[in-house]
């Protein structure tokens with residue numbers, strides 16, 4: 001596409017150079033620039049992208065977009081705000097894919113990955129090819145690709161959406177993180193349906209207060225509902241959790257139609273007569289699409305909420321309850337979420353991505369509902385992230401567990417001992433239950449598994465699907481599931 005066409009919608013711009021220059025791609029990272037690309041310089045939190053213009057040019061950039069005039073031997077576009085201009089340029093360059101692709105965005109503190117996976121699974125089962133973008137990976141059909149952020153920058157998003165359309169997708173289910181919303185990573189993306197899971201404490205290092213955090217997630221609902229059409233399939237819908245008080249606030253901030261789901265409060269899609277076991281959940285689903293008994297392999301009350309959110313989306317898309325039931329019942333779980341590690345032992349080992357106070361409490365409460373023996377919990381907190389959740393998570397672990405082992409998660413650039421000390425501050429002297437601190441996560445997991453007796457449950461919390469541990473800025477191979485398996489085997493070989 002010609003540079004002129006890409007920047008045509010921008011009101012404030014100054015161009016030095018040939019507007020007819022052919023642009024092959026848009027890049028915001030100089031290290032990824034290829035011949036013919038437009039490089040957009042963004043002012044980041046760590047560095048200023050303007051510093052890398054020379055590097056981008058040496059890699060073959062055909063033009064640059066900047067906020068301050070520079071002299072260069074390629075066309076230069078000067079705009080007041082490159083981040084804002086980037087959203088419009090990306091939408092134009094990729095020919096507005098979200099006008100064709102039905103994008104379902106899921107936001108909330110917990111449950112985004114699980115819910116997007118359930119939605120993708122149900123839609124794929126109806127031969128509605130669906131892409132997925134989120135914490136674990138990006139999926140297009142059966143293929144899976146690595147991602148750096150849960151919600152990628154808008155240039156990557158629009159490129160992926162166009163690609164999904166080219167691959168025959170009708171839908172994309174994407175996780176929309178609060179960071180992503182505040183940083184404008186979804187600007188210019190038209191959502192078909194926006195889903196809210198819940199709001200509890202996390203990321204206060206970034207958002208500072210719960211109110212600001214609520215408003216960050218609210219940005220998704222603010223941008224929804226102004227596209228009114230006579231075709232119901234074209235109208236946008238907000239799917240809200242009736243049991244979370246924040247939903248009322250979001251209902252007030254969106255122009256879209258609202259559908260609610262829940263368990264405790266009156267809702268359009270709800271679960272009644274819930275039974276939770278170690279291997280699944282059963283409930284009566286009552287909805288605007290009819291009633292049906294559900295028998296899911298997903299464990300925990302929190303997963304009923306995720307299932308209800310996915311059911312709401314499916315019903316909005318006209319899928320029958322019988323088909324939704326069949327599809328949901330076939331799902332055994334989501335990678336690293338309440339995942340069982342089985343190596344012939346007589347106790348249960350679960351790896352779960354609970355890295356927030358609420359998700360940890362939910363995971364432990366669920367285990368308490370079915371455990372026959374003791375609960376042993378291995379938990380840590382990430383470095384360079386919300387410090388205020390550390391003492392709270394340790395306190396929750398200690399409250400619900402018979403033995404807690406406080407260890408490292410991803411310390412990133414922080415000293416692990418200090419993170420652990422901040423966690424321990426939350427439990428010291430609360431009661432007489434036992435806890436240990438073991439800095440090395442591998443050792444902590446081995447210790448926990450060696451302590452387990454028949455019918456106990458060992459919960460390894462915080463890292464779920466992750467296959468690395470980041471210490472001092474370096475990522476080492478580390479997979480809780482493999483480490484747990486090795487621990488079970490070493491215990492067996494020791495007799």
Ligand SMILES: CC(=O)N[C@H]1[C@@H](OP(=O)(O)OP(=O)(O)OC[C@H]2O[C@@H](n3ccc(=O)[nH]c3=O)[C@H](O)[C@@H]2O)O[C@H](CO)[C@@H](O)[C@@H]1O[C@H](C)C(=O)N[C@@H](C)C(=O)N[C@H](CCC(=O)O)C(=O)O
Nearest residue numbers: 028029030042044045046047049052149150151153177179
């Ligand atoms: C705090 C935060 O969100 N940071 C994001 C931000 O980084 P930054 O502002 O520090 O960027 P920077 O390093 O200063 O670089 C500025 C610009 O220079 C460019 N650059 C940089 C170096 C170079 O050699 N050449 C070059 O061109 C960069 O590509 C960028 O465009 O922009 C980067 C590029 O888009 C993101 O990858 C990065 O996410 C980091 C990795 C991160 O950890 N983010 C987390 C907090 C995050 O966003 N998490 C949410 C999920 C949270 C949840 O709900 O659980 C997510 O959506 O992933």
Ligand SMILES: Nc1ncnc2c1ncn2[C@@H]1O[C@H](COP(=O)(O)OP(=O)(O)OP(=O)(O)O)[C@@H](O)[C@H]1O
Nearest residue numbers: 109110111112113114135302337352353354359363
């Ligand atoms: N609806 C829910 N409510 C509360 N806790 C949940 C819910 N769904 C999942 N969890 C818990 O939170 C953990 C993370 O779940 P999931 O990965 O689906 O959330 P997420 O919102 O994608 O998290 P992240 O912000 O890290 O991407 C799970 O391992 C589980 O313990």
Ligand SMILES: N[C@H](CCC[C@H](N)C(=O)O)C(=O)O
Nearest residue numbers: 355381382385409410462463
């Ligand atoms: N999306 C979350 C993931 C946290 C996972 C946990 N293992 C950690 O490293 O803190 C974040 O970036 O805060």
Ligand SMILES: [Mg+2]
Nearest residue numbers: 112113135175
């Ligand atoms: Mg996620």
